[in-house]
Amino acid sequence: MCTYQTHHVDITGSGKGATGWLDVRTATVYFDHPVHAQAEHTLNIDFLAPQRGPSARVAVELHAEAARALARALLIAIRILNPDLIILGGGVALAGKVLLDPVHEYLDEFSAPMLEHSTKVVQAELGNYSALYGAAALALELA
Numbered sequence: 793m794c795t796y797q798t799h800h801v802d803i804t805g806s807g808k809g810a811t812g813w814l815d816v817r818t819a820t821v822y823f824d825h826p827v828h829a830q831a832e833h834t835l836n837i838d839f840l841a842p843q844r845g846p847s848a849r850v851a852v853e854l855h856a857e858a859a860r861a862l863a864r865a866l867l868i869a870i871r872i873l874n875p876d877l878i879i880l881g882g883g884v885a886l887a888g889k890v891l892l893d894p895v896h897e898y899l900d901e902f903s904a905p906m907l908e909h910s911t912k913v914v915q916a917e918l919g920n921y922s923a924l925y926g927a928a929a930l931a932l933e934l935a
Contacts, residue, residue: 798820798821798822799820799821799822799888800818800819800820801818801819801821802817802818803816803817803818803819803839804816804817805839807839807841807850808850809841809848809849809850810847811847811848814839814841814844814848814849814850815841815843816839816840816841816850817840817841817842817843818839818840818841818842819837819838819839819840820837820838820840821836821837822836823836824836826853827851827853828851828853829853829855831853831855834853834855836851836852836853837851837852838850838851838852839851839852860894860898862891862895863894863895863898863899863901863902864898864902866878866895866899866913867899867902867903870899870911874911875911876910876911876912877911877912877913877914878911878912878913878914879914879915879916880892880895880913880914880915880916888915892913892914892915895913896913899913
């Protein structure tokens with residue numbers, strides 16, 4: 793099912809496109825029919841370097857299995873570290889419920905009944921700089 797919801801966000805990062813490395817400044821996230829991936833629908837993310845023109849982009853089409861793989865990786869971290877909260881940030885997390893709902897579903901599916909976890913997995917509320925805010929808060933706390 794297509795959501796017809798497109799999210800644009802300003803980002804800072806790098807991506808490797810057809811002409812080499814790009815300083816990407818914009819991400820567009822949407823759930824729709826893929827151009828290349830062999831799937832009915834995918835989570836599509838375009839990382840753009842608008843300062844270099846419309847062809848300066850890195851496109852990603854993630855299959856539904858990507859949410860399963862992410863959930864498996866998160867469950868390993870949960871089992872080892874037992875955190876209270878995991879915050880997903882960056883361009884992929886901008887998909888919001890499109891990504892988080894399957895991740896929560898698969899976390900429940902992969903969890904052994906005797907090893908229930910209480911870790912919450914949420915989307916970053918502070919945007920792309922949430923990791924910097926957290927690091928600054930920790931530095932102030934340790935100072």
